[in-house]
Amino acid sequence: MILEYKINHTDWPYLTPMVQASLNPTAVPSLGNKAPVELFTGLPCPTPLREFYLPDAGELKEVPEIDKIDEFLADLRASIQEMHRAVKDRRLKQRLLNKKRERGENTNH
Structure with a gap:
């Protein structure tokens, strides 16, 4: 090992x-x-x-104890979904920013 x-x-x-x-x-x-x-x-x-x-x-x-596993899993799944949502949002923002740069638009905020 x-x-x-x-x-x-x-x-x-x-x-x-x-x-x-x-x-x-x-x-x-x-x-x-x-x-x-x-x-x-x-x-x-x-x-x-x-x-x-x-x-x-x-x-x-x-x-968690057996009687709290369902709640634990629901919280874990919600946390994972939120993490994926945040990554998806960041990717979309970056993609839109890249498209603006390709068109030569001003990307300064």
């Missing part, structure tokens, strides 16, 4: 929790289709990657 992703071997300790987080809640046939974490702790199996990192915000974002 280190070679494949070109990760420095000194960074491996930071990645180990992510690997464990994805493996420990995985049900295993040899354990009666139970996850290792469930058998070791006796607690319900947590959602894999319960938190995920948002680089732009510099923080961990928690995955």
